[in-house]
Amino acid sequence: MNADADKRFLVAEIQRFCMRDGPGVRTTVFLKGCPLRCAWCHNPEMRGPGKQLLFYEKKCIYCASCELCKNGVHGFEGGRHVLDRTKCSACGYCVSVCPTGALEICGKEMTAREITAEVMRDAAFYGEKGGVTLSGGEPLLRKKSVSLLKTLKEAGLNTAVETCGFVDFGNISGAAKYVDLFLWDIKDTDPARHEKYTGVSNERIIANLKAADRLGAKTRLRCILVNGVNTDAAHYAAVAALLKSLENCEGVDVLPYHSYGGAKAEFIGLPDNGNDALIPSEEQIKEAKSVMTK
Numbered sequence: 001m002n003a004d005a006d007k008r009f010l011v012a013e014i015q016r017f018c019m020r021d022g023p024g025v026r027t028t029v030f031l032k033g034c035p036l037r038c039a040w041c042h043n044p045e046m047r048g049p050g051k052q053l054l055f056y057e058k059k060c061i062y063c064a065s066c067e068l069c070k071n072g073v074h075g076f077e078g079g080r081h082v083l084d085r086t087k088c089s090a091c092g093y094c095v096s097v098c099p100t101g102a103l104e105i106c107g108k109e110m111t112a113r114e115i116t117a118e119v120m121r122d123a124a125f126y127g128e129k130g131g132v133t134l135s136g137g138e139p140l141l142r143k144k145s146v147s148l149l150k151t152l153k154e155a156g157l158n159t160a161v162e163t164c165g166f167v168d169f170g171n172i173s174g175a176a177k178y179v180d181l182f183l184w185d186i187k188d189t190d191p192a193r194h195e196k197y198t199g200v201s202n203e204r205i206i207a208n209l210k211a212a213d214r215l216g217a218k219t220r221l222r223c224i225l226v227n228g229v230n231t232d233a234a235h236y237a238a239v240a241a242l243l244k245s246l247e248n249c250e251g252v253d254v255l256p257y258h259s260y261g262g263a264k265a266e267f268i269g270l271p272d273n274g275n276d277a278l279i280p281s282e283e284q285i286k287e288a289k290s291v292m293t294k
């Protein structure tokens with residue numbers, strides 16, 4: 001194994017037997033930290049770069065064991081458990097004393113070697129197509145992710161990376177040597193609208209995608225469909241034109257918005273901003289697919 005195998009990563013979650021994160025059966029490793037702030041984020045607990053305390057209010061029995069937190073994060077007011085998260089250092093003490101699993105730390109430090117060993121536990125299920133997918137958060141946010149991909153590749157794994165593309169191009173070109181498929185998010189083709197709903201323009205994302213394509217990187221475009229935001233003919237046509245302009249892109253996946261991420265926001269103390277009105281209709285999905293994948 002390479003010398004970088006002992007580099008450490010903050011892993012938010014490892015999901016097994018995933019069928020939608022690339023070809024075949026895959027194990028998906030979610031890394032913490034993302035440069036975007038999508039209004040419809042489905043993994044809000046993975047956006048922050050550091051460890052983070054999650055609180056599942058429905059599991060809390062108000063036993064007050066967690067009140068012993070040395071930073072005074074936990075309190076009880078008017079029959080409710082309230083948290084002052086600004087004081088939390090994510091030390092994990094309260095998690096260890098909670099009897100019901102109402103508290104959890106999102107973010108576990110693991111070396112590339114440890115992540116690879118964890119992924120290899122499922123090797124018997126991968127078959128010819130399956131393997132590992134890095135997701136997040138944004139897995140290419142840090143340059144050292146290249147060493148993780150190198151370690152996974154040296155273990156003989158098929159590798160995919162789900163990226164928002166808003167990262168240093170050096171991280172992408174470095175990773176490309178060890179990545180079989182980039183799942184490239186195109187959240188919107190309109191730069192102003194992209195900035196409004198994600199916090200950044202899409203210009204760098206598209207430029208990085210085209211540069212990766214020129215390098216020969218194999219990609220699939222992943223297009224979230226959000227009713228009333230990007231469910232318009234001009235966007236569908238722009239995705240189709242983008243697909244046509246790429247030499248090494250194998251196709252487009254249309255992913256309908258769902259409101260599950262909104263509910264997850266509550267676990268990190270943010271309001272549930274899930275909105276079922278943003279779910280596209282079957283007709284919209286059909287129309288988007290028929291134009292985008294032409």
Ligand code: SF4
Nearest residue numbers: 069088089091092094
């Ligand atoms: S993780 Fe540590 S600092 Fe944060 S609330 Fe729990 S005990 Fe307090």
Ligand code: SF4
Nearest residue numbers: 060061063064066098
């Ligand atoms: S220790 Fe767990 S169950 Fe008890 S009050 Fe704290 S969060 Fe709720």
